Amino acid sequence: MTTLRVALAQLPVRVGDMAGNATALTHAVATAGSWQADVVLTPEMGVCGYPVEDLLAEPEFVRAAMAATQQVARSTDRTVALLGAPWVTGSLPGAAGARPAGSATDTRERGLRNVAVVAQGGQVHGAHAKTLLPTYSVFDDARHVEAGPAQQDLYRVLTPEGPVTFGVLVCEDVWSDALVQEVRRGGAQAVVVLNASPYHVGKQRLREAAVAAAARSAGVPIAYVNAVGGQDELVFDGGSFAVDGDGVVVARGRSFATDLVTVDLPVAAEVDPSWDVVDLGVTHTERCPLPPPPLTAPREVHDEVYTALVTGFRDYCTRVGLPQVVLGLSGGIDSALAATIAVDALGPDAVWGVGMPGPYSSGGSVDDARALADNLGIRFDVVPITDAYLERHRVLAGLLTDRTGATGQPVAWENLQARLRGTTLMTLANATGALVCTTGNRSESAVGYFTLYGDSCGTAPNPLGDLLKTTVTLRDGTVLPGVYGLAQWRNDRAAAAGQAPPIPAATLTKPASAELAPGQQDSDSLPPYPVLDRLLLAFLEDHASARELAGSLVADGWDPQAAAGTVDRVLTLVDRSEFKRRQVPIRIKVSRLAFGRDRRMPLANHWSHATAAVSVEPPMA
Amino acid sequence: MTTLRVALAQLPVRVGDMAGNATALTHAVATAGSWQADVVLTPEMGVCGYPVEDLLAEPEFVRAAMAATQQVARSTDRTVALLGAPWVTGSLPGAAGARPAGSATDTRERGLRNVAVVAQGGQVHGAHAKTLLPTYSVFDDARHVEAGPAQQDLYRVLTPEGPVTFGVLVCEDVWSDALVQEVRRGGAQAVVVLNASPYHVGKQRLREAAVAAAARSAGVPIAYVNAVGGQDELVFDGGSFAVDGDGVVVARGRSFATDLVTVDLPVAAEVDPSWDVVDLGVTHTERCPLPPPPLTAPREVHDEVYTALVTGFRDYCTRVGLPQVVLGLSGGIDSALAATIAVDALGPDAVWGVGMPGPYSSGGSVDDARALADNLGIRFDVVPITDAYLERHRVLAGLLTDRTGATGQPVAWENLQARLRGTTLMTLANATGALVCTTGNRSESAVGYFTLYGDSCGTAPNPLGDLLKTTVTLRDGTVLPGVYGLAQWRNDRAAAAGQAPPIPAATLTKPASAELAPGQQDSDSLPPYPVLDRLLLAFLEDHASARELAGSLVADGWDPQAAAGTVDRVLTLVDRSEFKRRQVPIRIKVSRLAFGRDRRMPLANHWSHATAAVSVEPPMA
Structure with a gap:
């Protein structure tokens, strides 16, 4: 079976440090080359860090990120390097094109995309622009960049084992089974994904399940690289991995540490591509043997x-x-x-x-x-x-x-x-x-x-x-x-x-x-912490109503009036302290839904969560 | 010439106060009815207030807003009321339909839209869902709601002067000339727009210019209602207005105050509608005379x-x-x-x-x-x-x-x-x-x-x-x-x-x-305030680079080295105080680009604005 040798360069995100990031990327690309990798993946937006927020509105910042990307691209040799960067739409090789009709959810032209640049032999050969822009939880992608078009170029390399056509995705793109299936139908035998996926409890399990499901549904292997390191409230936890076409994890890097994982990934059968393919030519003419890829066990919680x-x-x-x-x-x-x-x-x-x-x-x-x-x-x-x-x-x-x-x-x-x-x-x-x-x-x-x-x-x-x-x-x-x-x-x-x-x-x-x-x-002043914490978690993360919360206490044997009183007190306290939380230091996110970027609430607010459950009549519609 | 009698009910935004908002809306609809208005416009999201941010993620909140909207709708008589509210997509009359193909910029299904409900005679007859979702500056619409489909229903009323077909838009929709032209080509003789448009210096001029340009380009009159009142850092300044098909302002309400403006708006010639039209029937069989509509002069700055x-x-x-x-x-x-x-x-x-x-x-x-x-x-x-x-x-x-x-x-x-x-x-x-x-x-x-x-x-x-x-x-x-x-x-x-x-x-x-x-x-410690302020404004609002800022001082006769030193000092101070600004109280926005929601910056950041201008080599592409 033909394999694609993929190196996952799990590098830190360092916001705004173009020079330092370019050096780290250049080094990782060279190391992957010494392992005779066909492709090396580096983190989403790895050239400038992620999330850089409104720095993306500044022309100098974007120019510097593009220049640093070109600098790394110039250092590439035979191994194809995928480099995450912001890119001005008009100058985008391979991933430009018109914005898809009907997708205008905003009149503001960003002129910018979040791309994976494809570089080899000192040249930029193309790029894939992120198609799905997460705009929920801690993410604000739609604020900063435009979505990539639907059918973007595929890339073909001639490995020592024969030709392989692969598709490139960026982060959120791979969470859509439909999109991975399209890329496979377009002609890809493997899919590679650049990510900057922040940590919360259980995230690695979710990631691997989503990617495995997409791989199985499309019958295509997927290689997934993640960033590492802390950036403000977010921590990128690494854990880069690859799954085969059956969705089985065949390699996994370390968590919370820089790593470089190289794996020979068995690719799917060749199909006649219906999408445009950029021919990159020979990567390597021979292949050194690899040690078995690491399968680092997840940490205890x-x-x-x-x-x-x-x-x-x-x-x-x-x-x-x-x-x-x-x-x-x-x-x-x-x-x-x-x-x-x-x-x-x-x-x-x-x-x-x-x-x-x-x-x-x-x-x-x-x-x-x-x-x-x-x-x-x-x-x-x-x-x-x-x-x-x-x-x-x-x-x-x-x-x-x-x-x-x-x-x-x-x-x-x-x-x-x-x-x-x-x-x-x-x-x-x-x-x-x-x-x-x-x-x-x-x-x-x-x-x-x-x-x-x-x-x-x-x-x-x-x-x-x-x-x-x-x-x-x-x-x-x-x-x-x-x-x-x-x-x-x-x-x-x-x-x-x-x-x-x-x-x-x-x-x-x-x-x-x-x-x-x-x-x-x-x-x-407060209910016992085990009670308080259970109520808070259901309220904050599952949007449970006052009625549902009181019901859960009653189910535990609470007197209904005491339950309602406790819920009322807790939710009133939560509502009344929005203004205090607005002025506290950032906290490091480890839960699904942390205070801060994850939960944005008005301060002046007549809505009371404590009384919501009883004041609402169901709508007629 | 046939006219449409439009009432602009310029009401306060009160976040979360469904009961109070419903009462105010019901009263305004009744008042518009006493003026025999054909249509009464009320503010965008007027039922629940705007912006309500992540309250829109809570099912109880949305249910309460929908119930309050139904309550106001039940109070309607002959005058057609347009009511701004969040609405669950599945239950949306008139504005549902599939999400337009290719518009998926996000995998997260919101299940929710920002709509103008169309009510008359105690019934909901349809709704228009906001199509363009501002996701820049202080706006996060794409975080909360899905975009409406491209061709939504038009509405026809039989006024005492004859039938009039009109299109409904919500806020950002009207800033697109193309969208207004489409609605006109679809068959609309007039366009009405619900807004919650926050204030900054010069905003009213921008609004009137944009709406007048759209009206002229499509040859259709536009009636524009705005909210009033302060909500956290935003102030809604009212100034509701109407333009005729030549883009001439024919009515303008007060700024920063509740108002109800009624105007007989000359409509464009009838064309055979190519879009679906909901027939609402007779509004009124006769018309009382109106006083000349107000044309309140804008305030001195x-x-x-x-x-x-x-x-x-x-x-x-x-x-x-x-x-x-x-x-x-x-x-x-x-x-x-x-x-x-x-x-x-x-x-x-x-x-x-x-x-x-x-x-x-x-x-x-x-x-x-x-x-x-x-x-x-x-x-x-x-x-x-x-x-x-x-x-x-x-x-x-x-x-x-x-x-x-x-x-x-x-x-x-x-x-x-x-x-x-x-x-x-x-x-x-x-x-x-x-x-x-x-x-x-x-x-x-x-x-x-x-x-x-x-x-x-x-x-x-x-x-x-x-x-x-x-x-x-x-x-x-x-x-x-x-x-x-x-x-x-x-x-x-x-x-x-x-x-x-x-x-x-x-x-x-x-x-x-x-x-x-x-x-x-x-x-x-600081340059003289007139110098500092000019530098800050160019840097913060126009994203001027250090080189451009120093150049502007040199053009004013500064010594180049002193200019570079001053710019360097100012930008270094701005960069180094992001962490302090993150924890300060909200401030009331009056500029185009205020600190806070308008400018979101990372805290840990290796990018230095002070040295950016000299460290950047131009990209090759």
Whole structure:
């Protein structure tokens, strides 16, 4: 059976670093050549990084990306290189043509496409423009580029085993069985896909299932390369793979790491192409033997999520050029896990923990924080906020006290403590050129159980911002590890390696408390976290209504009135804290639907999710 | 000549307020009926408000919007009502049909369209689905809805003057001459358009020019209704209008206010329709005479911008249910203008000014602030931050002092002052249930000349966030009023009305200073504002490169090296402050391209605008 030797160059995405990306691409193409690969795949938009957002509106940026692509193309020899880049439509070889009739969903001409440039022997021979433009979840492709036309060129190479015709796709294109079938019917014996596919829990399984289904439905093998590395809230997890024409995975690269996987992919039977074919000619005249392709096993889910957080955190801090962080250590579970992630990302010398006891802090809080810092080997200082709090309280309470002696909403004084802590951390960070790491989790963020400009201060990405407090299992069986579960897993990993577990036992077991008022516990204000988290997940990710949420509690044995009251309280809190979430630092996405780019909500909004279920009459239509 | 009597019901957008919107729509339809209008137009998505963003992903929300639309439809009598709403594709009368072939730019089926429902006699007779989906600038339509098919139904009414066939469009549809020509060729004698078109300087002129050009090119009159009111960063400015088949404006409603304009629109000659026509039958059997339609003159540009800011600020604060604000008054021009806008929006009793002198505040700062407060008739208190600053400085400097006695980056101590002020304002606001109004302008925001979590604290929209410090004239002659220009205009308006000008003369004339270090002035760190503002505008709105910007300075007589240095410094500051802008409050959009929804940039980014112009070699292609 004829095979196509495909190299999957799983490289980092580095936004805006044309020179660095061009060097990495050139090197990967040369390495693939030394393996006598027929084709080398590199990540979608790998020349300029992805997503680059509105930088694509800037002519200089696009010109630089095109120039860098030409530079890599000039370095190509016999192996065909597929290079992801933005390209001005008018100058697009092979993938230009008129916009398909009836597809004008927007009057704005982009003049730009997201392409895979096809280069060999120092020349650009053509390009494939992405046809399906994801415009949902974290994706805004339709904002930036035009869709490629329907029938684009195929490419034929003469391998040592004979001629092979292949089709090129970009990312979303391969999620459509119909499109892969068209490419096969057009004459392709193999399909190669460039991707920049961001991580969430269970994503690799979804990817492989979609690509395998497309391969089976079209009877054609597919090679899929992904990017790696963190870019703002997104982490690209690698895991590049290839499936044969039966949809069986025959090669898989590492996750969360640079890799180069080379595989001899058995191609489908030759058919007379009905689409235009660009003849690239001979790739190699002989072939060295390959070692068996890697089939790296997927990581266990805690390992996977933890590694995603470490990767996203590390890449952000190093790429903005400030690989040092300061964070507040309260003795609680959230700051303990965040500090551990920061240390695993940047090393203990780059992390500074600060205990900031206030008037209502428990005695254990500083002790537990110090124990954590000692375990992690990081600097730890204690900077109380009590004097500052008393000063501001005296001055402001004096201004606010009414005739009855009341000083307004008590939450103002709780928030004051959190804001003096945030101010303290920001001052230390600004003075030393470090980033501040905030440590609030997704459960707290959802219900607004945090202080804007207080504990939410952060100039590094929030490593916990997309983690619920507790572990939840989705309906499809996917496990979504929470803060407690990840902390326990990290301790267990250390123990298994014969190291001291970083997170103190007391931190793992004591009741959650913000310690902003005497004897305060989270459970005074919120339902128990396991209940809260289940409601949040169904509401945020499955758009469950208030009625459905209350029904699920009743099915668990809750009193109907208590269930309705709890759901009402939770959804009202979620609605009322949109304005707070709008101003928090980015968080690293690990869930299907994270706060941030994934969920865009109006702030001024009369719609109440809490009462929606009862106020709606069904439409007549 | 036959006329179609069209009523333009220019109503507020109220996101999520289905009950309130339905009541307002029902009332407007009835009023139009009392004028014996044949057709009444209401705003795009008027039933649920616009933009509602990801609320459209929630089935309950869409069901409620559809139910409210049905409720308004049931109230219709003889006048044909056009109602803007989201609609589930499968249940769409008249505008369903297959998605046009080749238009699949996205694999995600939305199942939803943005429609104008056509109702009469208590019944829904059809609907037009928006065909062109703006997905640029502040718009994300392709994220939420599918495009309507190409040839949708036309509608025929029997007016007292005879039969008239008309076509329906939604917003972006009418910006395409080709689409309007198609509708005319299909058989329409008039075109009606539902809009939710947000304001920026010069927008009304653009709208009228585009619609007039389409009308002329197709030889068909067009009636255009717009929404009014503020929704988060957007302000809908009304100004609904109608043009005849020669593109002459024959009616124009008020700007920034609810209005109902009724006009007898001369229709184009009858042609045999080639598209399907829904026959709605008799509207009215007789017609009362109409007064001449209003032709409200556009506002002078300062008036227009100022009114936009007042409208956006007022609507946000009242819609979130917290129509009281606290703001810091520094004696400077920015806080003075912001306070004046807040008072014009909410009244003097709703605005609380706080002077917060620190160690480097000038003596005049509190005096000027107090004078402003007295002029505006608002509460004013002085809450020094000096003691709090000294306490935090003592504790933190102790921790930071190195062997040489240095205490790290000096900016940390400047920021500390700003953060103690932000904390003070947030405490007062939280205690009293008010919003905090931040007062930073667009020039400062662009170059990061503000303190994150300090002077940028704000839970109300920033009224100055889209205003440059100085007035700039665009190349097309559009004047973009700045902070100084608007302040002077507001004073002049007061003087012209025989009132005391609100903003003290000293505030208008003293040099700009943050007063965070001894003798500090803005001009120590930044180019003069007129230079800075011109560079920013060309860079942000026209994507001018560093080379082009430096060239423009040289053309003005600058030394080339000084020009390059200044441009380099400004662009470096803009690039380095993306992370700060990501966490600031929303600002009210008045420019073509505001920070926020309009400009979406990566944070971790190796691309430098400052050096872009010299590092790029031109592509070979």
